[in-house]
Every structure is written in C-alpha cells, then in structure tokens.
Amino acid sequence: MQSAFWMPFTANRQFRKAPRLLARAEGMHYWTAEGRQVLDGVAGLWCVNAGHCRPKIVEAVKRQVATMDFAPTFQMGHPIAFEFAERLARIAPQGFSRVFFTNSGSESVDTALKIALAYHRAKGEGQRFRLIGRERGYHGVNFGGTSVGGILANRKSFGPGVAGVDHIRHTHDPARNAFSRGQPAHGAEFADDLERLCALHDPSTIAAVIVEPVAGSAGVLVPPKGYLERLREICTRHGILLIFDEVITGFGRLGKAFGSQHFGVMPDVFTSAKGITNGTVPMGAVFVKDAIYDAFMQGPDGIELFHGYTYSGHPLACAAGIATLDTYEEEGLLTRAASLDRTWEDAAHALRDARHVIDIRNCGLVAGIELEPRPGAPGARGHEAFLKAFEAGVLIRATRDILALSPPLIIEKAQIARLFGCVREVLKAVE
Secondary structure, X not given: OOOOOOOOXXXXXXXXXXXXXXXXXXEOEEEEOOOOEEEEOOHHHHOOOOOEOOHHHHHHHHHHHHHOOOOOOOOOOOHHHHHXXXXXXHHOOOOOOEEEEEOOHHHHHHHHHHHHHHHHHHOOOOOOOEEEEEOOOOOOOOHHHHHHOOOHHHHOOOOOOOOOEEEEOOOOOHHHHOOOOOOOOOOHHXXXXXXXXXXXXXXXXXXXXXXXXXXXXXXXXXXOOOHHHHXXXXXXXXXXXXEEEOOOOOOOOOOOOOHHHHHOOOOOEEEEOHHHOOOOOOOEEEEEOHHHHHHHOOOOOOOOOOOOOXXXXXXXXXXXXXXXXXXXXXXXXXXXXXXXXHHHXXXXXXXXXXXXXXXXXXXXXXXXXXXXXXXXXOOHHHHHHHHHHHHOOEEOEEEOOEXXXXXXXXXXXXXXXXHHHHHHHHHHHOO
C-alpha cells in the first residue's frame, strides 16, 4: 500500500499491513474493493443520516457543479446560500433564525466560541473571556475545540491550548447508572460543578459553557434526567451563554431535528455539521438566538464579525444540504428514530448478557456498548471487536473499549437485528 496519505485518527503503520478499503456505497451498505457488502452501522462517521448516494442529493450536486462551482461570500453572495439558511431556520427551534456557515464540526465549534466572546464584548462585557468545557467532551480538533474538549488523547500532544479554559465534571456514573435505558436516573447534580467554577473564577468572567447533549466520541454518554435543565438554569442566572454541540445529535439522530428539541432544553448557540449535507459535501453551521445576532447589529456600519472561511456557504455544499433537507422531509427521517427507538433499545440491551459487556447506553438511534478492558491492554478488546465485525460484514465504531452504533436513519428492523446479532457473535470470538 502506498503511504503518501497520512490518515487521520488512524494507526497508520498497522493499517498499511492490513488495509480496509471501501470502494462503493448505496443505501445502508458499503462495498469493499473486493466486492464484499458491509452493513453501515455508524452512518459513515455519524453523518450519512439518509443513507448513501441518495439520488436527489447526487443530482443536486451534479447540477450545481455544472452551474456554478464556487462563489465568494465575503462582501458577495449567491442565492442558494440564502435559500439554504432559510430552510435550516425553519426546522431549528423557535428563535434561532440566524445561521453562520462553516465547513466542519470543528470549525462550527471554534466559530461558536468566537461568537460567544465577541457577543459579550459587543454587550460591553469584555471581561467575559473564560470558556468552560466538560471532561470527556469532544468538540472537534481545532485549537478552540481541543481546548474545551476533555478527551485526554486529543489534548496531550498539543500543548496548553487556548488560555482561560476550564472543565466541569463528566456525567458518566456506572456505579449508579449502568445499563440505563435512555436518560439515566442519577446525576443531575453533576451540573452543579459549574457553580464550583463560578465560585473559583467569578461568573462575570465566564463567556460560555459548551457541552454535547449526548457525548458521542466519548462513548455515548447520555445526560442524566434534569442535568441539562440544571445547566441551563445556572447559565441563565449568571449571564453565561450555553452552547450545545449538536454535530452528532442534529438532523434526526434522537428523533427530532435537533437534540435540544428532544430534551426540551434550549441553548443560546448550537453547532451542527455531519448530517447537514448527509456527509456528501463537507459543511457545518452555527445557529444563534436572534437576540445574539441583533447585538452585533447595534454598532456602527461595517463588518460586524471579523470571522469566516473561504468556503462558508459553498454552492455545492448548499445544493447538497437543500436536497438533504428535501430527502429528510419526504421520508420523515428527522422523526423516524422516535418510531424505532424501542426496537433499537431492546436490541441493544439484549446484549447485557453478552461476553465482556459491562454497560449499555442508548438514546434515539445511538447506542454505546462498553466492554471490560483487557488486563494491561486498554482499547485492545474494542479494536479487535471492530476488526472482527468488519470481517463479518458490519461496520461499527470503537472508542477504546466502547462500541458505538449510530446507523443511517433509514435502517429497517431486520437490519437492526442483524447489526446487534453480529456484535453478539463477534464478542463470543473476542478474547
């Protein structure tokens, strides 16, 4: 195998010894270069919510690239970007009618953090510079997202990161919440850790708190009942902006358009990406409350926010996004997870007696199956399960010893049974 491609989040030397190459995709499946069919149990990388190579999306991108391949959005515009933003605002929670386009979840997070800092400055509270993340949080890999993130491996090689960042405790509490179905019963009090940081730093110095409604990359950590509500109340009382990272929970993953709607807790800003274009063209977006946008419009004429990207609102991405929203609407995919969640939950928790399993967590069409680590080799058991599942024709994701499942929202009940059945058989063979 040629080695010019430095692969991301990959053990490159190991991969080259035994490559796993995907050559084609359609619907719920990939095909390898050898022609072997693989059931996609992770929606590509949490992003292909409508399934692969959907005709409406493919045709929209073809038409757009033949019409206009690129147009700048610095002091210029093109109609399709405005159309897509309006379409997104229609499915967003009430009061979120402003959308800032980015190119990825990582860029969405950094944009949201910068908007939060600039907002406070625009309001005359420039002393609010602190950003609060959460242990085990994942917010992409740019410097802002890495700094507020709380996964050790993503942070340890890159120095101190952005100054003025602190973290609240994570909510994972297996002693009380193991094998919870949906939101765990215990742990709302973990939100009170924000009060500890307010007492330590002075709340008037804190600009924003960022959390994932459901932490995906950390291994599907579902918020305890009352936790997000308590976090919202603390932020409101202290004038702190609450940012939800909805890169994974957006676009139907939990049975509503966005996770905030599923949990009934509204942030001030939320990020998105992945499912926004069904993974077809890279794109992200940041949604802000109208009052935040309006605060930027009160100053003198001129550029209100000195921030943006060459590819913000890229024509191809907007075309893919509009066609994606059409597909979601026509097939009811933004709410389909709600009709499958009991089947999904039962299939996941049926693995409770499977070999090596020590916890199972689920919410919407997401499940995390935690395995007991192999003595002296944390992560090895999860990686072996990932490899064996791929050999058996099913794609899953392993975060150390946690298996994460998040299939396209078009999955059928028979495919749910096959997905979890494969995991059971794989765990029998894993040492």
